[in-house]
Amino acid sequence: MASLPGAELNPPGSPLRMPPLAPEVAALLPAGDDAPRCAAHAAAIGTDPGGTSIAAGAVALVEVPLPWPKPVFADGLLEGFRPMMDLHVGPTRVLAAVPPDERGQHSRNSVALHWRVGAGTQSAYFESDGPDGLRGLFAHLARQSPADPVPQGAGFASVGYAENERAVLVCTQGSHDVCCGSEGTRLAADFEAVLRAYRAADVDEPYAGAPTAGGRVTVYRVSHTGGHRFAPTAMTLPDGRMWAGIEAGEVATILDRTADAAMMAPRCRGWWGAPTGPAQVAERAVFAQVGWPLEDMARQVRFRPSGDRWNVEIVAAEAGRAWTVSVEAGRTVPTIACRALGGLPAKPATEFRVTDIWENSR
Structure with a gap:
């Protein structure tokens, strides 16, 4: 049975002291002698992942060799960095990414910057020389557009530029949470296997479990994105949506836009262009109703509280x-x-x- 209301919520010696949970919340706790993984328990009680996505104008992925500390910003390469930074392209979520050889035996660090522009994304790719070059790159990106020329001898260089790149960001940081370390790593490996099968098949027509749109798909194994209780959790680009409890075949149909949007919406944590919380839940409801054509519409999300309710406008x-x-x-x-x-x-x-949704005439 669940822990009794009013029971001690911090075992002796625990560094955290939290007030007792309300009885109806405590009733959803696991049995006192059970120690489940957070992701398994969240699924068991039917936790809705809506409203928990990253909210940002961009994501910056910095290759950092394993192993990673907790938090990842304790790594010497990321000294002085923060999870959210203000760059020229807007508020940017900074994430570590596993290098292709995992231990990063190269002298230069690769950085990928993906940012939202209208209904799509743009991407810029850089290489930097160690911590000083990385700090110089981010100082440059704070002042100037990623498309602007890079000064000679700056310790970093631009190596590419693209539009609407397809990518999957999978949280795999086991040092932060075992659920992401195990389930996220499995998802990344499974999806990479799906991609290999697709390339080997060399077909143009859609088939189950394989992305068929043109161009490459990049899989990033990244640091903590929040919401480890929803592992495996991933972000897909260029749509900028985060997903909970996702599987490799489902990721493929999301990238292909062949998934049933209404059926996938309950697994959507939110869209990165909406603030976390009720605004992301509202935008998700529009996505469920409109489907994938919504991703071709540049949109803004505004909301205002009204007592214990929120009226959210998606324009x-x-x-x-x-x-x-x-x-x-x-x-x-x-x-x-x-x-x-x-x-x-x-x-x-x-x-x-969501209690109501309607389309306004314009």
Whole structure:
């Protein structure tokens, strides 16, 4: 049975002290003698991943040799960096990425920057010489567009530029959470196997489990993206959506846009162009209704609270379409400590539910 309401939520010696959970939340905890993984428990109680995506204008992927510390920014290469940084292209989430040879035996570090432009993305690729070159690169990107010329002798160089690159970012940082370390690593390997099978087949027509759109797909194994209780969790580009409990074949159909959007929407953590929380849940509801054509619409997400509810506007001005979505707070569920007895210490998390959605005439 679940831990009793009012029970001690921090075992003796625990460094965290949290207030007792409300009875209805404590009732969702695992049994006191059980120590499940956080991802397994979140799935067991039906936790909705909506509203938990990265919210950013860009993601910067820095190759950092393994092993990674927790947090990854304790690595000497990333000294002085933060998870969110302001670059010329907008608020940018910085993530470590596993080098192709894992231990990074090369003298230069590769950096990939993907940012949102209209309904798509643009990407720039760089190489930097050690920590000083990496800091110089990010100082450059804070002041100037990624497309601007790179100064000679700066310790970094531009090596490529592309539009609407297809990529999958899979959280695999086992030093942060065992669920991402195991489930994320499995997903990355499985999807790479799917890609190999597709290339070997050399066909143009869609078939189950294989992406068929033209161009390459890059798989990045990245550091903590948040939401390890939803492992395996991944972000797909160029759509900028994050996904929970995703499998390799499903990732392929997302990249291909052959997946049923309404069926996949409950697994969507959110879209990176909307603020975390109710705004991402509202945008997800529009995605479920409109489907993949929504990804071809440049859109803005605005919301305003109204008591314990939120009215969220999703506006695709160039397409001449707009939606209003009403959202309210839903269940409060426990976010448990992974592989800890009784899941303790645990903290509460709020789910959100859509109560109404309508398209506005423009």
